[in-house]
Amino acid sequence: MTATLLQLQSSAIQLRDAIEYPAGVLNKILFKDNNCQYSLFCLAAGTEISEHTSSRNATVNVLEGKGILTLEGKDIVLEPGMFVFMPAKAIHALKAEENLAFILTLSEVN
Template sequence: MSLKESNAWYTQLQDQCEYPSNQVFSKVLFKDNNSQHNLICIATGINMAEHSTNRNAIITVISGKGTLVLKGEPVILEPGVFVSMPSGTRHALKSEENLAFLLIFSENS
């Protein structure tokens, strides 16, 4: 069975990245009843104020650099970093270089 004959697909994440100034680029790559996979791209110098989400979240950094403040502790975001945040976790973010990461939301267990 070829990819065209199934629901399977693939993409090169770097090719999907966009860094608009003064805003966050978010693109849903995959969504089903249990999870949502988003590509998030944040241009250099953007600050995201402290916030939380009502779902569990996983961050996997693809490229760039930034700082995530997670429950008051700084976490350096750079390629290869993996972060798990249970639902309701307070966090803020600052991009220091064009930052791209995969953000996966899942339902609370």
Template sequence: MLTSSKNNAELAVNLQELADYTKPGVSRKALVKDEQNSFSLLCLTAGTEIHEHTAPRPVSVTVIEGRGVLTLGGQEITLQQGVFVYMPANTPHALHALENLAFLHT
């Protein structure tokens, strides 16, 4: 459930309650987007793979639940609840969800 103040400058949300695995593959729920920031909840169903790609800006990932493997610049990183990863701009990365996997993408 989303909770916001009167001026919509603040947002409080339980990310585990928002996690949705009803559709196969990747689902993205935009939480906040403005000129400086973009925060989304990404949910991947077990077995989903995102092939290697790059992003033109830095990205961070904070795992909310589940398990997966992130390949970042040729290094494998185990993703599980509580793991934070910072990816510099233009760094090749790929992802494989071993279980249903949810993370905050900023």
């Protein structure tokens, strides 16, 4: 079970303190409600997530590291400061070229 790090009331977290790189993929849910889920993803260098889709819209906000997001057949270089929007059902895959940390936000489709 993944614990949610923040509660429903106003709260804050220092993301630098939450980033860690075990082998593979680490997913820490920061906050979740009925409409959105905000997660910190940390991928160790060389980790790959195979092609898949999501039933929800998604955004990626890169915090540190470098990777390649293949989104609907197009390669996008992920580096700090990069923001990506992925509509629901978009085919995508990911490879971390360096240790890679990002915030993934999933939101309901209207």
